[in-house]
Each structure stands twice: as structure tokens, then as C-alpha cells.
Amino acid sequence: MKEIRWHGRGGQGAKTVSQILAQINLREGKHVQSFPEYGPERSGAPVRAYNRISGEEILIHSGVYRPDIVVVIDETLLEAENATEGLKPDGVLIVNTSRSAEEIREVTGFPGKIIALDATKIAQEAGTGFPNVPMLGAVAAVLGTDPKVAEEELRETLSHRLPPEVVEKNLVAFRAGYETAKGVYVGS
Amino acid sequence: MKKVMTGHKAVAEAMRQIEPDVVAVYPITPQSEIAEYYAQYVHDGLVRTELVPVESEHSAMSACVGAAAAGARVMTATASQGLALMVEVLYIAAGLRLPIVMALANRALSAPINIHCDHSDAYLARDCGAIQIFAESAQEAYDYMLMAQRVAEHKEVRLPVIVNLDGFTLTHSSQVVETLPDEEAKGFVGEYEPLYPLLDVDHPTTWGPFAMPDYYFELKRSQEAGMEAAPGVFLRVQEEYSRLCGRNYRGFFEAYRLEDAERVIVVMGSTAGTAKVVVDELRARGEKVGLLKVWLWRPFPREEITEALAGAKAVAVMDRALSHGNLGALYLDVAAGFSGREGPVLVNYIYGLGGRDIPAEHIAQVFAGLKEARPGERRFLGLRE
The missing domain is CATH 3.40.50.920 (Rossmann fold)
Known part of the structure; x- marks a missing residue:
């Protein structure tokens, strides 16, 4: 079983991509959970969301304390939230940042794999402005998800809420996040 | 079909398939989304339910009692303080033998005020005369909403049923839930046959009479007959549902x-x-x-x-x-x-x-x-x- 913790700020869509990640993995035949942590909800406040993904039925209903993957959508939370707390030393830290992985390692002291990608820039270039979708792509790459399956699910889900041209831009952003992370992850 | 959904969506889906005549509901965390989903279903024309957006949970249960006595199939949902406000009328629903099915998104009672899960709300309603079922997962919450309808409406039972699901842990957590096709769910739940409906004006009946020391005791004892019949009915409904859904619900x-x-x-x-x-x-x-x-x-x-x-x-x-x-x-x-x-x-x-x-x-x-x-x-x- 893989346990994932997302760090974002209210309005950045951490909860939404955590839910979509669950759907993608169900489409791949996995068992999944997705749940946010609820405190006072307000735009800009730190938000955590979680995933469990497993080949077997997931019975556990407690919080996640020892994640395999931590995803930081807003890098100010690296320190403000102690984002690497509990992250397994052989786990993966994925950060939306313009800094290098080495710089992130210095800041966090995390010994495991670090994937630094500029999801904000990717989202801007794709014309969506939301870094959560490229970060979703990065997680999918780390999990070894078939990008075609992921894109099918993403297209279907986003089509319920967004016009077709915006959906396509998000798919571009997703693929860019996926490819960037895959390059770094496989190469590291 | 298997889908990723939250516990409240699973409950709302069961309610959509049951399609009660009346839903009277007041929003409260962590139940609100059940009410919101159902209001959307009504708005979108997916159900023909009369949705009564009341001004409090006391009114929600009061509207449920009135509608159920009139002969309607009735559902609601609440949590915590909302249930506390309902409890006065919930005793009446049970005493009148009204098969109202409700989801309870378990949440702690104040004070101190808190929105998260414990079972103090269910415990508050422990002695009200409603049947209470607890779900482990969103899947079980969906399944028991369908089963609850059959248990509540069985002629030997005729009591309210509360389906408990842990607030946030189940209501707001997305899990894999397998739902029945609409026609199978509807076929399982079946048509509702009200007993002595008030709207049957050709056969007038008295509901909620005054009972003094000479009869109150006997009436409360006869109400207990519904509770005594419930376990047997529960097992038969479970058996039928287990065969239908392929999951194993057999036993208390x-x-x-x-x-x-x-x-x-x-x-x-x-x-x-x-x-x-x-x-x-x-x-x-x-x-x-x-x-x-x-x-x-x-x-x-x-x-x-x-x-x-x-x-x-x-x-x-x-x-x-x-x-x-x-x-x-x-x-x-x-x-x-x-x-x-x-x-x-x-x-x-x-x-x-x-x-x-x-x-x-x-x-x-x-x-x-x-x-x-x-x-x-x-x-x-x-x-x-």
C-alpha cells in the first residue's frame, strides 16, 4: 500500500487532485481512498489531503502518519507546515518550486528522493494557472501509472466541470508534469 | 458499478434510488452534502420527491412525521446537534410507528463545539424507539440505507431506522463504492404500502391520541412488538440483499x-x-x-x-x-x-x-x-x- 500526503493552500485544489488520483487508480484496478483534513476552511489556509492506494482492499480508516510520498503544491509550506514530517526516509518528496532538488534537500534535510518541478510555470505555460494538475502528473509518474489511463480519467472528470478547451490545456499541464517527474525520477 | 465516492454521496445515491415521496432536511456539518446532493437530484428532475427545506431539524422531523402519517415514504438525514433537536419528535415518530429512514453522520455533541466524529449523537437517540444500524464504510452505508427501508417498512416492524456513518471519516472520505443498477435497487426496496394513511379520507383514523395511565403503558408495550420483530426481519432482508449484491451481510x-x-x-x-x-x-x-x-x-x-x-x-x-x-x-x-x-x-x-x-x-x-x-x-x- 502507498500512502500519500498532499500539502496545499485553500483554493489550490489539493483535495480535488487527491480525489482524481483515487479515480485514476480505481480505473487501473486498484483499491483507493482519498480524504482531506478538515480544519477551519478558508482560502489560503494550509490544507492537507491524503491518498491510500493498494492492490488489496483498504480497511484502515485512520489518518496517514508515515506517508510514502509527500506532495507540496505550495513551497512556503515546506517550513510553515513541516511538510516532510513522518515521510519515510526511502520515500519521495515532490515539490512545486523553481529551486533545485539540492536546495530543497538543504531546506528540508530529507534524505530520500526529491523531485523539484516548477508546476506553477508549467501551469502558466499551459494556460491553466493551477499547479495542482502538473503535480498530479508528477505523482502519477512516481506511482508508475499508465499516462493514457490517467489522461482518460482526467478528461472524463474535468469535462463535467470545464469547457473542452480548458480540459485540453489541463491535459497538456498534466502530461508536462508527468514527463518532467518521470525524467527526474527514473534518472535519480 | 464501482466508483470512487464519498460516504455522503453513497447515502445520497441510495436515497435517489429509493426515491422517497418526501425528504425534509436541514443542513448541518458533516451531513450537509447529503442534503445538497439530494436537492440537486430534485432540481435536475432525477427524482420526483417533494423536498421540504425546513428551518430546523425539529421541523425536519416534524414534517417527516406529518408526511409519513399522511401515507408517504419519507427520509431525512442529520448529525450531532441536529439530531439533538430532532430527538423530541423522533420519540413521536417511533411511538406512531412511522417507518422514517434517516442517515446520521455521527458527530460529537457540544460543548465544547466540535464538528468531528464520535457516537454521542447516536447514543442520545438510543432509547427513542428507532432501530439503529452502524456502517463500517461508505459501501456499508449505501447498502444499509437500502436494507433499512425494507426493515422500517415491514408490517411487523414499522419503526424509524437510523443508519449511522462516521462523520468525516466516512462522510467526507472518498472510497470505492459499488452501487446496484437503479432498477435492481428499486426492485429490492419495492413499493411502499402505508398503513392507515391520514390521506385516506374514506377511512378516517386517529393519530397521536392522548393516553393516560390507563392505556399509555399498554401502548408503549405494543410499540415494543416492532422492536421484537425487527431482528428476524433484519436477517431476512440481509439475506435477500446479500444474494442481490454479492457482498456478505449475514448476521447482527x-x-x-x-x-x-x-x-x-x-x-x-x-x-x-x-x-x-x-x-x-x-x-x-x-x-x-x-x-x-x-x-x-x-x-x-x-x-x-x-x-x-x-x-x-x-x-x-x-x-x-x-x-x-x-x-x-x-x-x-x-x-x-x-x-x-x-x-x-x-x-x-x-x-x-x-x-x-x-x-x-x-x-x-x-x-x-x-x-x-x-x-x-x-x-x-x-x-x-
């Missing part, structure tokens, strides 16, 4: 690796899932531990639970609510079964109040704690002393 409780278990946990709701993981881990190390997860809490299946636990050495009964000034209510339910007979050492654990998380390590502590247990001891799990 789920016995998980219980046969030769020496140390056992008794628990209700989502914590049972986490406990199963711990049971498997300890079993792999050769420890004889097991779990009894209560599905049907009211009426309480005392004889069956007593038999299931009789072979154990020590049992931890876990209450997710504090019955101030006494041991937990579930503990006392279980202990009553061993009155006057030999049985395991019973210990009471109070846990998870106000949404305090219950990680697997805490469940493991309970099993370890059962190695040295004094009968009737009350312990607090996960509490900072």
Missing part, C-alpha cells in the same frame, strides 16, 4: 477471525476496519485475537453476541461516546448478556471523542492491554493524561 454483527479468539474487541463504525488490519497483523504473529463489529445496535442482539463472545478470555468493548457517570452504553449492553453466567473478563474502552484519530497502534494497545485486565475497568484510549 460481523465476526472477524472470532472462532478461536482469546482476546476480542467489540466496536461499531469505521474503527472496525482499522481493527481488522490489526487483527490480521497479530494473527500473523500467532496471537489469538478477533473482532466483533456490531451492525445492529438497537434492538440489541444480546443472546447472539453473548454466545459469540462466550469462548473468549478477555473482551474490550469500545464506546465512542462517554456516558457520563457510568461505563459506556455498548459495554453495558454486552455485559448484561453475561449476567449470571460465566464469561470473559470485560473491559470498557472510551475512545475517539470529538474526532480523535484511532491509528492501528492504539488498537494494538487495546489487544495488549487485555492481557492484564480487571473486570469492569474503564479505560480511555488515545487520551493525553
Whole structure:
């Protein structure tokens, strides 16, 4: 079983991509959970969301304390939230940042794999402005998800809420996040 | 079909398939989304339900009582303080033998104010005369909403049914839920045949009469006949539903690796899932531990639970609510079964109040704690002393 913790700020869509990640993995035949942590909800406040993904039925209903993957959508939370707390030393830290992985390692002291990608820039270039979708792509790459399956699910889900041209831009952003992370992850 | 959905979506889906005549509901965290989804279904024309957006939960249950007495199939949902406000009228719904089915998104009662899960709201309604069922997962919440309808409306039962699902842990967590095709769900639930509906003006009836000391006692005793019929009906409905859905709902409780278990946990709701993981881990190390997860809490299946636990050495009964000034209510339910007979050492654990998380390590502590247990001891799990 893989346990994932997302760090974002209210309005950045951490909860939404955590839910979509669950759907993608169900489409791949996995068992999944997705749940946010609820405190006072307000735009800009730190938000955590979680995933469990497993080949077997997931019975556990407690919080996640020892994640395999931590995803930081807003890098100010690296320190403000102690984002690497509990992250397994052989786990993966994925950060939306313009800094290098080495710089992130210095800041966090995390010994495991670090994937630094500029999801904000990717989202801007794709014309969506939301870094959560490229970060979703990065997680999918780390999990070894078939990008075609992921894109099918993403297209279907986003089509319920967004016009077709915006959906396509998000798919571009997703693929860019996926490819960037895959390059770094496989190469590291 | 299997989909990722939250517990409240699973409940709303069951309600959409049941398509009651009337839903009277007032939003409260963590139930609000059930009301929101259902309002959307009504707006989108997916159901022909009369949605009554009332001004309080007291009014919600009052509208439910009126509509049910009129002859309608009626549902609602609430949580915590909302249930507290409903309880006055919920006693009336049970006393009038009205088969109102409701989801209860379990949440702690104030004070202090808190939005997260415990079972104090369900415990508040313990003696109101409603049947109470607890779900472990969003899947079970969906399944029991459909089954509850059949139990409530059975002519020998005719009582309100509360389907409990843990607030946030189940309501706001997305999980894999397999729903029945609409026609199968509708076929299972069937058509509602009201008894003595008020709107049948050719056959006028009296509802809610005054009963003085000469009759009140007899009427309350006759109400208990519904509770007495409920277990048998519950089992028959479970059997039929299990065959339909392919999942195994057979019994008042789920016995998980219980046969030769020496140390056992008794628990209700989502914590049972986490406990199963711990049971498997300890079993792999050769420890004889097991779990009894209560599905049907009211009426309480005392004889069956007593038999299931009789072979154990020590049992931890876990209450997710504090019955101030006494041991937990579930503990006392279980202990009553061993009155006057030999049985395991019973210990009471109070846990998870106000949404305090219950990680697997805490469940493991309970099993370890059962190695040295004094009968009737009350312990607090996960509490900072």
C-alpha cells in the first residue's frame, strides 16, 4: 500500500487532485481512498489531503502518519507546515518550486528522493494557472501509472466541470508534469 | 458499478434510488452534502420527491412525521446537534410507528463545539424507539440505507431506522463504492404500502391520541412488538440483499477471525476496519485475537453476541461516546448478556471523542492491554493524561 500526503493552500485544489488520483487508480484496478483534513476552511489556509492506494482492499480508516510520498503544491509550506514530517526516509518528496532538488534537500534535510518541478510555470505555460494538475502528473509518474489511463480519467472528470478547451490545456499541464517527474525520477 | 465516492454521496445515491415521496432536511456539518446532493437530484428532475427545506431539524422531523402519517415514504438525514433537536419528535415518530429512514453522520455533541466524529449523537437517540444500524464504510452505508427501508417498512416492524456513518471519516472520505443498477435497487426496496394513511379520507383514523395511565403503558408495550420483530426481519432482508449484491451481510454483527479468539474487541463504525488490519497483523504473529463489529445496535442482539463472545478470555468493548457517570452504553449492553453466567473478563474502552484519530497502534494497545485486565475497568484510549 502507498500512502500519500498532499500539502496545499485553500483554493489550490489539493483535495480535488487527491480525489482524481483515487479515480485514476480505481480505473487501473486498484483499491483507493482519498480524504482531506478538515480544519477551519478558508482560502489560503494550509490544507492537507491524503491518498491510500493498494492492490488489496483498504480497511484502515485512520489518518496517514508515515506517508510514502509527500506532495507540496505550495513551497512556503515546506517550513510553515513541516511538510516532510513522518515521510519515510526511502520515500519521495515532490515539490512545486523553481529551486533545485539540492536546495530543497538543504531546506528540508530529507534524505530520500526529491523531485523539484516548477508546476506553477508549467501551469502558466499551459494556460491553466493551477499547479495542482502538473503535480498530479508528477505523482502519477512516481506511482508508475499508465499516462493514457490517467489522461482518460482526467478528461472524463474535468469535462463535467470545464469547457473542452480548458480540459485540453489541463491535459497538456498534466502530461508536462508527468514527463518532467518521470525524467527526474527514473534518472535519480 | 464501482466508483470512487464519498460516504455522503453513497447515502445520497441510495436515497435517489429509493426515491422517497418526501425528504425534509436541514443542513448541518458533516451531513450537509447529503442534503445538497439530494436537492440537486430534485432540481435536475432525477427524482420526483417533494423536498421540504425546513428551518430546523425539529421541523425536519416534524414534517417527516406529518408526511409519513399522511401515507408517504419519507427520509431525512442529520448529525450531532441536529439530531439533538430532532430527538423530541423522533420519540413521536417511533411511538406512531412511522417507518422514517434517516442517515446520521455521527458527530460529537457540544460543548465544547466540535464538528468531528464520535457516537454521542447516536447514543442520545438510543432509547427513542428507532432501530439503529452502524456502517463500517461508505459501501456499508449505501447498502444499509437500502436494507433499512425494507426493515422500517415491514408490517411487523414499522419503526424509524437510523443508519449511522462516521462523520468525516466516512462522510467526507472518498472510497470505492459499488452501487446496484437503479432498477435492481428499486426492485429490492419495492413499493411502499402505508398503513392507515391520514390521506385516506374514506377511512378516517386517529393519530397521536392522548393516553393516560390507563392505556399509555399498554401502548408503549405494543410499540415494543416492532422492536421484537425487527431482528428476524433484519436477517431476512440481509439475506435477500446479500444474494442481490454479492457482498456478505449475514448476521447482527460481523465476526472477524472470532472462532478461536482469546482476546476480542467489540466496536461499531469505521474503527472496525482499522481493527481488522490489526487483527490480521497479530494473527500473523500467532496471537489469538478477533473482532466483533456490531451492525445492529438497537434492538440489541444480546443472546447472539453473548454466545459469540462466550469462548473468549478477555473482551474490550469500545464506546465512542462517554456516558457520563457510568461505563459506556455498548459495554453495558454486552455485559448484561453475561449476567449470571460465566464469561470473559470485560473491559470498557472510551475512545475517539470529538474526532480523535484511532491509528492501528492504539488498537494494538487495546489487544495488549487485555492481557492484564480487571473486570469492569474503564479505560480511555488515545487520551493525553
